[in-house]
Amino acid sequence: MKYITLPNTDIKVSKICLGTMTWGNQNTETEGHEQMSYALDQGVNFFDVAELYPVPANAKTYGDTERIIGTWFNKTNNRDKVVLATKIAGSGDYTAHIRKDGFSKKAIKEAVEGSLKRLQTDYIDLYQLHWPERGVNCFGVRDYPYKTSAKEAENHLEILETLNDYVKQGIIKHIGLSNETPWGTMKYLQASEQHNLPRPVTIQNSYSLIHRAYEYGMSEVSLRENIGLLAYSPLAFGVLSGKYLGGNKPQNARVTLFPNYNRYSSSQSLRAVEKYQEIAQKNDLTLVELSLSYVNQLPFVTSNIIGATKMSQLKENINSIHIELSKDILNEIESVHRLMPNPAP
DSSP: OOEEEOTTSSOEEESEEEEOTTBTTTBOHHHHHHHHHHHHHTTOOEEEOOTTOSSSOOTTTTTHHHHHHHHHHHHHOOGGGOEEEEEEOOOSGGGTTTOSSTTOHHHHHHHHHHHHHHHTOSOEEEEEEOSOSSOOSOTTOOSOOTTTTTSOOOOHHHHHHHHHHHHHHTSEEEEEEESOOHHHHHHHHHHHHHHTOOOOOEEEEEOBTTBOGGGTTHHHHHHHHTOEEEEEOTTTTTGGGTTTGGGOOOTTOHHHHOTTOOTTOSHHHHHHHHHHHHHHHHTTOOHHHHHHHHHHTOTTEEEEEEOOSSHHHHHHHHHGGGOOOOHHHHHHHHHHHHHSOOOOO
């Protein structure tokens, strides 16, 4: 395994981060435990979860993924071996069953205390804001939503002050953002600097071969402000495994089970996937290996969040850390990207 220090901290995390959002829905508690034990044995010491998981989110399963991690901690006594990241849910119809007051002081208190209880821990290494309260173009929205952007932006100062109370108590070690924009990220960084408050150390946004929009603005923020990307959906809901090509709908696969998860499944995306698969096959790689190893080597990426429903997938995903792409392969990837830039929103 390869390791990197979380920006502006002394915490070393694996370049591969274990994603968990299928545990409690597509995966059982036993399978979640198996994945964590295997990943830790392979040197993966960074786990990412969120209070709303598993997905799709609903009231019945709310918090179940955190509970699965908590029972594993209790069973294995491995809490001190894991750098644990979780998130408070953003506001919106999708999370109305959780709460409706966004990132208010009351909401943050409820979310932090609930996560601690479910995770069976007394501290969280990285606490993230899952998505902004204001209207932004994330989760498959390509263009800026002008009609909803009139909603007042978050009170960045109040949010940081509230989180700082938990940082001072040692309950939260560091804070991070997720699904943020350059403007939102800079507002948090500005408020933290001006008022001597905790500085976000990471931002968790989508990034993959077919969705490289992070490079428009956010990559510069990452590099110049030293706030690392935690790349989620690096396989684009499994689309970059190639398993959906040719109209295939594998049984129990995520997009098969949840057809509304079609963010990465447009005809343009699938055409790009075919091109990337040709590059992989030409160089004796699987498409998964090509896709993940590309993300692993990016200078603004702190960790690559992989997820799997099967152990065979997990093993292949983790093994990507050992693959180095040659300059020729990288040039081939860029040739496809120039022809079909960001086909997925």
